[in-house]
Amino acid sequence: xxxxxxxxxxxxxxxxxxxxxxxxxxxxxxxxxxxxxxxxxxxxxxxxxxxxxxxxxxxxxxxxxxxxxxxxxxxxxxxxxxxxxxxxxxxxxxxxxxxxxxxxxxxxxxxxxxxxxxxxxxxxxxxxxxxxxxxxxxxxxxxxxxxxxxxxxxxxxxxxxxxxxxxxxxxxxxxxxxxxxxxxxxxxxxxxxxxxxxxxxxxxxxxxxxxxxxxxxxxxxxxxxxxxxxxxxxxxxxxxxxxxxxxxxxxxxxxxxxxxxxxxxxxxxxxxxxxxxxxxxxxxxxxxxxxxxxxxxxxxxxxxxxxxxxxxxxxxxxxxxxxxxxxxxxxxxxxxxxxxxxxxxxxxxxxxxxxxxxxxxxxxxxxxxxxxxxxxxxxxxxxxxxxxxxxxxxxxxxxxxxxxxxxxxxxxxxxxxxxxxxxxxxxxxxxxxxxxxxxxxxxxxxxxxxxxxxxxxxxxxxxxxxxxxxxxxxxxxxxxxxxxxxxxxxxxxxxxxxxxxxxxxxxxxxxxxxxxxxxxxxxxxxxxxxxxxxxxxxxxxxxxxxxxxxxxxxxxxxxxxxxxxxxxxx
Amino acid sequence: xxxxxxxxxxxxxxxxxxxxxxxxxxxxxxxxxxxxxxxxxxxxxxxxxxxxxxxxxxxxxxxxxxxxxxxxxxxxxxxxxxxxxxxxxxxxxxxxxxxxxxxxxxxxxxxxxxxxxxxxxxxxxxxxxxxxxxxxxxxxxxxxxxxxxxxxxxxxxxxxxxxxxxxxxxxxxxxxxxxxxxxxxxxxxxxxxxxxxxxxxxxxxxxxxxxxxxxxxxxxxxxxxxxxxxxxxxxxxxxxxxxxxxxxxxxxxxxxxxxxxxxxxxxxxxxxxxxxxxxxxxxxxxxxxxxxxxxxxxxxxxxxxxxxxxxxxxxxxxxxxxxxxxxxxxxxxxxxxxxxxxxxxxxxxxxxxxxxxxxxxxxxxxxxx
Numbered sequence: 001x002x003x004x005x006x007x008x009x010x011x012x013x014x015x016x017x018x019x020x021x022x023x024x025x026x027x028x029x030x031x032x033x034x035x036x037x038x039x040x041x042x043x044x045x046x047x048x049x050x051x052x053x054x055x056x057x058x059x060x061x062x063x064x065x066x067x068x069x070x071x072x073x074x075x076x077x078x079x080x081x082x083x084x085x086x087x088x089x090x091x092x093x094x095x096x097x098x099x100x101x102x103x104x105x106x107x108x109x110x111x112x113x114x115x116x117x118x119x120x121x122x123x124x125x126x127x128x129x130x131x132x133x134x135x136x137x138x139x140x141x142x143x144x145x146x147x148x149x150x151x152x153x154x155x156x157x158x159x160x161x162x163x164x165x166x167x168x169x170x171x172x173x174x175x176x177x178x179x180x181x182x183x184x185x186x187x188x189x190x191x192x193x194x195x196x197x198x199x200x201x202x203x204x205x206x207x208x209x210x211x212x213x214x215x216x217x218x219x220x221x222x223x224x225x226x227x228x229x230x231x232x233x234x235x236x237x238x239x240x241x242x243x244x245x246x247x248x249x250x251x252x253x254x255x256x257x258x259x260x261x262x263x264x265x266x267x268x269x270x271x272x273x274x275x276x277x278x279x280x281x282x283x284x285x286x287x288x289x290x291x292x293x294x295x296x297x298x299x300x301x302x303x304x305x306x307x308x309x310x311x312x313x314x315x316x317x318x319x320x321x322x323x324x325x326x327x328x329x330x331x332x333x334x335x336x337x338x339x340x341x342x343x344x345x346x347x348x349x350x351x352x353x354x355x356x357x358x359x360x361x362x363x364x365x366x367x368x369x370x371x372x373x374x375x376x377x378x379x380x381x382x383x384x385x386x387x388x389x390x391x392x393x394x395x396x397x398x399x400x401x402x403x404x405x406x407x408x409x410x411x412x413x414x415x416x417x418x419x420x421x422x423x424x425x426x427x428x429x430x431x432x433x434x435x436x437x438x439x440x441x442x443x444x445x446x447x448x449x450x451x452x453x454x455x456x457x458x459x460x461x462x463x464x465x466x467x468x469x470x471x472x473x474x475x476x477x478x479x480x481x482x483x484x485x486x487x488x489x490x491x492x493x494x495x496x497x498x499x500x501x502x503x504x505x506x507x508x509x510x511x512x513x514x515x516x517x518x519x520x521x522x523x524x525x526x527x528x529x530x531x532x533x534x535x536x537x538x539x540x541x542x543x544x545x546x547x548x549x550x551x552x553x554x555x556x557x558x559x560x561x562x563x564x565x566x567x568x569x570x
Numbered sequence: 571x572x573x574x575x576x577x578x579x580x581x582x583x584x585x586x587x588x589x590x591x592x593x594x595x596x597x598x599x600x601x602x603x604x605x606x607x608x609x610x611x612x613x614x615x616x617x618x619x620x621x622x623x624x625x626x627x628x629x630x631x632x633x634x635x636x637x638x639x640x641x642x643x644x645x646x647x648x649x650x651x652x653x654x655x656x657x658x659x660x661x662x663x664x665x666x667x668x669x670x671x672x673x674x675x676x677x678x679x680x681x682x683x684x685x686x687x688x689x690x691x692x693x694x695x696x697x698x699x700x701x702x703x704x705x706x707x708x709x710x711x712x713x714x715x716x717x718x719x720x721x722x723x724x725x726x727x728x729x730x731x732x733x734x735x736x737x738x739x740x741x742x743x744x745x746x747x748x749x750x751x752x753x754x755x756x757x758x759x760x761x762x763x764x765x766x767x768x769x770x771x772x773x774x775x776x777x778x779x780x781x782x783x784x785x786x787x788x789x790x791x792x793x794x795x796x797x798x799x800x801x802x803x804x805x806x807x808x809x810x811x812x813x814x815x816x817x818x819x820x821x822x823x824x825x826x827x828x829x830x831x832x833x834x835x836x837x838x839x840x841x842x843x844x845x846x847x848x849x850x851x852x853x854x855x856x857x858x859x860x861x862x863x864x865x866x867x868x869x870x871x872x873x874x875x876x877x878x879x880x881x882x883x884x885x886x887x888x889x890x891x892x893x894x895x896x897x898x899x900x901x902x903x904x905x906x907x908x909x910x911x912x913x914x915x916x917x918x919x920x921x922x923x924x925x926x927x928x929x930x931x932x933x934x935x936x937x938x939x
Contacts, residue, residue, distance in 0.1 A: 202722050216660065301676055303676045
């Protein structure tokens with residue numbers, strides 16, 4: 001047999017790797033990978049990492065401070081304030097997710113089924129509120145709705161002051177793309193033959209969609225609802241900007257705002273964190289278990305009424321309304337921050353910023369910190385997440401344990417990030433020697449880990465087992481198989497997963513605030529600027545946010561260019 | 571009641587680059603079981619979907635029962651449609667599926683129940699009313715799909731390769747069951763298939779399609795005995811094709827000169843003298859005898875290959891003029907011949923078809939796509 005294992009030429013070009021086989025290192029690793037003990041160790045290490053870094057610390061953290069949880073009951077006013085914040089969190093999340101569904105579904109339908117050429121452009125526009133860093137969104141909406149530069153100028157006074165309405169608008173905006181994206185995907189994958197069958201049986205389009213299409217798409221409806229709900233529960237940075245904070249109180253307090261104001265170490269914070277985590281987990285558990293049994297109303301029909309509603313003119317007015325809502329409530333307010341940014345460039349603030357004078361020194365430091373943490377977190381997540389992704393996708397731990405791990409991975413996703421950060425800091429602060437930067441990295445790892453593992457596990461699952469079997473029969477060792485078959489076929493998801501991790505980490509505010517007191521990442525710093533805890537001008541803020549936006553878009557552009565084309569099912 | 575008329579209908583896809591249906595005109599009579607037969611991509615499914623109203627024609631008109639239906643949506647055309655993949659609603663059980671049509675038209679609940687039960691009993695699946703589609707076999711799912719299409723009271727049944735996804739044995743059973751059902755209920759049916767055996771067994775008349783056009787319409791017997799085009803001669807049943815020229819014509823027929831100056835007599839005298847032609851003879855029309863004999867239309871050769879195929883034996887004979895022909899003989903009729911044996915192939919003059927040699931060449935003409 002030939003001495004060295006050379007990957008196929010095509011793969012080698014794709015991966016752009018240096019040919020290490022010359023040094024025999026790869027050959028050694030490949031050979032070693034066929035030993036069961038080594039494989040066992042790799043998976044075990046990744047499982048241990050998951051539990052030790054991600055799952056156990058928050059749980060233990062809360063338990064360690066358990067005695068403090070009870071303290072809140074001694075202070076009725078604080079207690080009622082805390083409870084009000086909790087209700088507000090869940091109330092807003094529920095309300096916003098529902099209206100997102102109602103407003104987003106027609107748009108998703110329009111994009112998936114429509115026939116104009118502008119749909120591709122519209123599709124891209126829908127992503128914008130999702131791509132923008134949340135602090136940018138928050139500030140943009142603040143400007144648009146309640147500052148004199150925005151819409152308010154048309155009405156004389158500030159139209160919507162910071163408070164519950166602005167928070168609802170904000171959460172509506174950043175969860176909207178989630179619903180549309182998931183439902184467009186589901187509609188495109190959906191086999192139109194069911195709807196056709198329904199039409200040939202006599203159902204007008206609206207009835208067909210209501211009684212057949214929506215029922216079949218129910219899993220996607222549910223998962224998009226859950227994602228929107230979780231995002232609303234969790235978001236901190238932008239919410240804090242629009243909650244109307246004055247001194248130590250806010251016009252509107254939900255869980256994250258409350259914890260932000262009272263400080264993470266206080267008993268109230270522990271209490272609220274605990275309740276948020278517990279109730280969120282409960283809600284998601286219930287939805288996951290009972291969701292499949294939930295039946296959408298499909299029994300009753302109103303033939304005449306629904307037939308009239310299926311008509312062309314009704315459809316057009318519905319589409320027009322959807323587009324108007326999208327443009328004027330979602331898109332334009334989101335992009336509004338471009339104005340002060342552009343203004344700041346022209347009025348000399350740019351020069352100041354680039355010179356690093358005054359407040360800008362702190363800004364650049366925090367930006368560098370954000371990107372450093374982001375990069376570190378991404379690298380670590382890729383390394384400890386890959387084995388876990390393989391484990392889950394191929395059920396290497398056995399059917400049931402793998403399934404359990406699959407569910408556990410989602411925990412950091414559903415827990416509000418500020419609560420997660422707070423509980424992690426409770427845990428790690430027991431080991432006094434952990435520096436803040438490490439805490440920051442740990443917290444960000446925990447929050448972003450599920451995104452990467454989910455993306456990779458789905459991608460690996462899409463690779464038919466037959467490909468693996470063919471490769472093994474031809475003589476490939478496990479690591480060779482992984483390097484030469486699995487990685488090339490999942491490179492898109494790997495890159496996408498890594499980028500989601502990176503952008504999410506850079507964007508993260510809640511956990512950062514909960515975990516550190518001296519270190520400020522860029523979003524945290526910007527929230528401070530907006531709340532005027534530091535002396536800044538509107539131009540400064542505009543520019544600061546502008547840089548962040550440009551860099552986010554640059555990162556995403558890199559992703560689009562580096563990985564062309566969609567992954568096919570193999 | 572419904573007769574269907576398709577008038578100069580054209581449908582293009584891909585911004586006009588692909589002509590799926592090319593100026594097709596067709597008349598399907600009331601209570602007729604009509605098949606659209608052709609290879610993949612010939613436009614038969616597109617034509618069916620145009621009649622159903624799932625897509626709109628670019629040109630031309632479609633009439634159902636004398637009414638122009640171009641602008642009428644599918645739910646108002648009074649049709650039943652059976653899909654190749656059954657398209658049973660996965661979130662409803664068998665009963666829910668079958669009663670969907672009546673329910674969605676807000677029929678009286680008693681009426682809906684009555685007709686649902688009737689239809690399920692017709693397909694013998696009433697006891698499985700509470701089963702979900704995923705629990706049923708392919709044949710059962712197709713029967714439920716049939717019951718569902720019929721229970722909405724449609725008089726025009728459209729079937730899109732309904733037996734394509736089923737096992738061979740089930741396919742054969744369902745052939746007769748579906749035709750019986752359609753005839754008992756006095757429906758008009760249009761059935762799309764690429765299986766000529768299925769089309770011939772089930773239909774009153776067949777339209778053979780290729781590349782968006784209709785080549786020939788006729789009863790199964792007409793298509794089999796009297797194909798008007800080379801493609802039809804090969805697609806409906808099988809044919810051997812031999813090239814040659816028209817050497818002479820007389821009152822009772824013509825003499826053709828095939829390759830190697832082999833002369834044969836045919837009864838078709840409608841070609842021109844000297845014209846280049848293609849002679850088509852079905853394998854079952856060729857007669858095979860041992861040794862080289864002098865009979866009418868004798869073609870001498872040797873057995874090159876044979877296969878036992880159950881009901882028939884299939885012989886490949888290499889003729890002395892280098893042409894190769896396939897001859898099939900019933901297994902139980904007469905003795906079997908051996909590999910390499912000298913044989914005489916012959917055929918009656920009236921059991922052959924003569925076609926003008928196609929301008930694009932024989933191979934191109936026989937190609938399905």
